[in-house]
Amino acid sequence: GAGVSQSPSNKVTEKGKDVELRCDPISGHTALYWYRQRLGQGLEFLIYFQGNSAPDKSGLPSDRFSAERTGESVSTLTIQRTQQEDSAVYLCASSLVRGADTQYFGPGTRLTVL
């Protein structure tokens, strides 16, 4: 596609439920990043995928968070047993090669945990 796409655009869930967020990067982009942005705050790095290498999970805040990516295609971020503090916008970005390159952001998924 022309840009990074994410789905759903909005997700409202109840505390304790699991949610799955999807990111479809720009075709040909080998690097993919997930960020969290709480209201009025900066970008919080979560996880980084580069091609078929092992992902950098150093930003995941707890073991309730996990992400997968198959090759250089779609990625899913899963949050298990959601908590109210998980409410945020989850942004996905892709870049052609790696961190020194321009990142292109998707529109984000706004997650609200009631």
Added chain:
Amino acid sequence: QKEVEQNSGPLSVPEGAIASLNCTYSDRVSQSFFWYRQYSGKSPELIMSIYSNGDKEDGRFTAQLNKASQYVSLLIRDSQPSDSATYLCAAGGGSYIPTFGRGTSLIVHP
């Protein structure tokens, strides 16, 4: 710990003025620097990238990089109300994960 520091603002300038946004970074091995604009409720979009010391101009925007001082700036000439947004500075190349600042809020008032 790698850090990118920005004044959170808000920076308020009148329409038509020059807005100057500043950023410092801590990782000396950073090679690439980016300015993103983020409108309220939207995702960041790239405004400028700069890799070499000096100035880089693109329309009304000029990015300035001084690696010796670890300083990056963005000048917006002839500021318009539509430029009102949060501007994020990012440094990359020291690792695979770019470091973002928390952003400076810019308000351009008519």
